[in-house]
Amino acid sequence: QKEVEQNSGPLSVPEGAIASLNCTYSDRGSQSFFWYRQYSGKSPELIMFIYSNGDKEDGRFTAQLNKASQYVSLLIRDSQPSDSATYLCAVKPQEYSTLTFGKGTMLLVSP
Amino acid sequence: EAQVTQNPRYLITVTGKKLTVTCSQNMNHEYMSWYRQDPGLGLRQIYYSMNVEVTDKGDVPEGYKVSRKEKRNFPLILESPSPNQTSLYFCASSLYSGGAGNEQFFGPGTRLTVL
Numbered sequence: 001q002k003e004v005e006q007n008s009g010p011l012s013v014p015e016g017a018i019a020s021l022n023c024t025y026s027d028r029g030s031q032s033f034f035w036y037r038q039y040s041g042k043s044p045e046l047i048m049f050i051y052s053n054g055d056k057e058d059g060r061f062t063a064q065l066n067k068a069s070q071y072v073s074l075l076i077r078d079s080q081p082s083d084s085a086t087y088l089c090a091v092k093p094q095e096y097s098t099l100t101f102g103k104g105t106m107l108l109v110s111p
Numbered sequence: 112e113a114q115v116t117q118n119p120r121y122l123i124t125v126t127g128k129k130l131t132v133t134c135s136q137n138m139n140h141e142y143m144s145w146y147r148q149d150p151g152l153g154l155r156q157i158y159y160s161m162n163v164e165v166t167d168k169g170d171v172p173e174g175y176k177v178s179r180k181e182k183r184n185f186p187l188i189l190e191s192p193s194p195n196q197t198s199l200y201f202c203a204s205s206l207y208s209g210g211a212g213n214e215q216f217f218g219p220g221t222r223l224t225v226l
Contacts (some may be wrong), residue, residue, distance in 0.1 A: 013118075032213075034214075034215075041220075042220070043201055043217035043218060043219055043220050044154070044217050045217070046214045046215070046216075046219075049214070054221055079116070088153070088154065092213075098144065098156055098169065099215060101153055101154040101155075102153060103147075103151070103152065103153035104153060
């Protein structure tokens with residue numbers, strides 16, 4: 001059974017702080033990892049993806065992947081109130097397979 | 112504008128009355144998928160399609176049907192809706208199912224209530 005685990009939160013951080021969101025997955029052979037942001041009542045939108053061990057940076061966002069530990073994280077630097085949303089981790093277990101989503105972590109950034 | 116559209120956006124219906132939720136994408140994507148999202152359960156895949164006339168079950172297919180007669184359209188059919196199908200439904204598409212970093216684009220969602 002493919003599993004993707006996230007802490008449901010809410011994770012509360014003050015404006016300007018670094019928010020750290022974590023995700024673990026069960027399938028050791030998983031290929032690709034995605035972070036989506038979802039505002040309440042809206043559809044998920046892709047923030048970034050990663051498929052190699054290490055860090056990948058895009059603006060204020062950094063994804064970190066450690067395949068040995070089956071762990072992927074998303075760091076949001078200089079958090080803004082507009083970052084308040086639910087963040088979904090999604091994993092593609094094999095190259096030609098569908099995505100498995102975690103249940104999401106709610107992030108609250110207070111002014 | 113590249114997009115995934117769903118109709119209707121909101122629907123209240125009664126148990127047993129057949130309904131169809133349409134999904135259309137204008138990006139020439141091969142892969143399309145339906146998800147439902149429920150509080151505490153996250154996004155769960157209902158059905159997906161790798162290409163025209165190729166569909167397969169996801170994690171929660173019971174009570175749903177799909178078809179993929181054209182590349183751009185992937186309707187979700189509830190033959191006899193029941194209250195446990197009350198949910199927020201999302202259609203998504205991506206260029207292919209394979210390949211690293213193959214982004215899925217989501218439609219705006221359909222909120223369905225079955226009384």
